[in-house]
Amino acid sequence: xxxxxxxxxxxxxxxxxxxxxxxxxxxxxxxxxxxxxxxxxxxxxxxxxxxxxxxxxxxxxxxxxxxxxxxxxxxxxxxxxxxxxxxxxxxxxxxxxxxxxxxxxxxxxxxxxxxxxxxxxxxxxxxxxxxxxxxxxxxxxxxxxxxxxxxxxxxxxxxxxxxxxxxxxxxxxxxxxxxxxxxxxxxxxxxxxxxxxxxxxxxxxxxxxxxx
Amino acid sequence: xxxxxxxxxxxxxxxxxxxxxxxxxxxxxxxxxxxxxxxxxxxxxxxxxxxxxxxxxxxxxxxxxxxxxxxxxxxxxxxxxxxxxxxxxxxxxxxxxxxxxxxxxxxxxxxxxxxxxxxxxxxxxxxxxxxxxxxxxxxxxxxxxxxxxxxxxxxxxxxxxxxxxxxxxxxxxxxxxxxxxxxxxxxxxxxxxxxxxxxxxxxxxxxxxxxx
Numbered sequence: 001x002x003x004x005x006x007x008x009x010x011x012x013x014x015x016x017x018x019x020x021x022x023x024x025x026x027x028x029x030x031x032x033x034x035x036x037x038x039x040x041x042x043x044x045x046x047x048x049x050x051x052x053x054x055x056x057x058x059x060x061x062x063x064x065x066x067x068x069x070x071x072x073x074x075x076x077x078x079x080x081x082x083x084x085x086x087x088x089x090x091x092x093x094x095x096x097x098x099x100x101x102x103x104x105x106x107x108x109x110x111x112x113x114x115x116x117x118x119x120x121x122x123x124x125x126x127x128x129x130x131x132x133x134x135x136x137x138x139x140x141x142x143x144x145x146x147x148x149x150x151x152x153x154x155x156x157x158x159x160x161x162x163x164x165x166x167x168x169x170x171x172x173x174x175x176x177x178x179x180x181x182x183x184x185x186x187x188x189x190x191x192x193x194x195x196x197x198x199x200x201x202x203x204x205x206x207x208x209x210x211x212x
Numbered sequence: 213x214x215x216x217x218x219x220x221x222x223x224x225x226x227x228x229x230x231x232x233x234x235x236x237x238x239x240x241x242x243x244x245x246x247x248x249x250x251x252x253x254x255x256x257x258x259x260x261x262x263x264x265x266x267x268x269x270x271x272x273x274x275x276x277x278x279x280x281x282x283x284x285x286x287x288x289x290x291x292x293x294x295x296x297x298x299x300x301x302x303x304x305x306x307x308x309x310x311x312x313x314x315x316x317x318x319x320x321x322x323x324x325x326x327x328x329x330x331x332x333x334x335x336x337x338x339x340x341x342x343x344x345x346x347x348x349x350x351x352x353x354x355x356x357x358x359x360x361x362x363x364x365x366x367x368x369x370x371x372x373x374x375x376x377x378x379x380x381x382x383x384x385x386x387x388x389x390x391x392x393x394x395x396x397x398x399x400x401x402x403x404x405x406x407x408x409x410x411x412x413x414x415x416x417x418x419x420x421x422x423x424x
Binding site for chain 1: 261264265268269272274275278279282285286289368371372375378379382385389
């Protein structure tokens with residue numbers, strides 16, 4: 001189970017990384033690679049769900065083992081949706097490939113770096129049963145929201161400046177919004193890790209936002 | 213468990229309905245009601261998860277009962293995120309409240325009607341163990357995608373026509389995108405219902421899109 005989840009998360013991380021590379025470096029091959037990864041990610045999701053149900057049925061796990069399987073089911077769903085989101089980013093990258101380079105830079109690499117670090121930490125926290133690391137992820141979520149708001153402002157201003165910017169700006173907005181959703185999924189995973197490790201539910205806890 | 217899920221789904225359906233009313237009728241009270249519902253939806257999500265774990269631990273369910281609980285865990289997550297999405301729509305409604313009425317109409321009521329019908333059917337399918345009804349939901353997903361694409365085209369055109377439209381148009385784009393995400397969650401629920409009723413996994417099946 002753990003091995004399969006690791007295979008899943010490593011594929012998803014790679015897809016996210018390549019999809020962002022496709023946007024920032026206008027790299028068509030990277031975008032295509034992400035589109036090709038999707039089928040494998042979907043297949044592993046089904047394998048993991050089937051495995052979880054088998055474990056629940058055959059071994060009737062209790063306490064920590066039970067919480068692990070429930071967390072794995074939820075994390076699996078989040079990872080698969082993150083794979084889908086990387087496909088969305090790859091498609092936006094292809095739409096942006098002919099846009100002027102200047103229109104693209106904005107703060108995408110910066111916000112993408114932060115989101116990738118959240119994704120990596122949430123998965124590492126799961127692997128290492130590290131609730132403190134998971135809490136670091138929860139603490140980063142606000143920073144992504146602030147960056148996103150600043151990004152939106154700049155992209156909207158570029159549309160008002162020149163109507164030639166409207167089309168690429170809309171693709172960029174999609175990329176930023178998708179990065180934010182990836183951060184929300186990392187937050188969901190981190191919450192599940194805290195639940196699994198500590199047996200407490202931190203969702204909707206003090207000082208945390210409401211991930212979607 | 214079933215009672216709690218019904219309470220959850222009825223609250224979420226109501227929030228979705230009111231949030232769309234808030235956009236279409238510029239109804240500030242409806243938007244506020246959605247914002248106020250959020251805490252209750254979040255609380256029930258936690259209650260349902262706790263109940264599922266208790267059922268798994270104490271009763272060691274097999275076959276259909278086990279599939280029911282796994283489906284309930286997943287549907288619960290989808291419902292809570294749908295509640296969050298209705299909050300997003302309510303916030304867009306508040307942002308749109310001073311926009312000219314003409315800018316708002318577009319096809320929002322039409323696409324919203326379709327999405328609400330998908331949500332309702334997916335929940336009815338779960339309650340009635342009705343895999344055929346669930347498959348109807350899966351079949352509607354393409355229609356939403358087509359409507360969304362048409363909507364995007366019209367909203368983008370309105371931005372190019374007049375820069376005064378840019379700000380309300382961006383809020384409208386958010387509403388349309390959020391409606392599409394609601395349809396994706398309804399699709400996820402319908403897939404879980406087919407799995408629970410029939411014991412087969414229709415995700416990534418022939419003729420179906422990849423819900424995010």
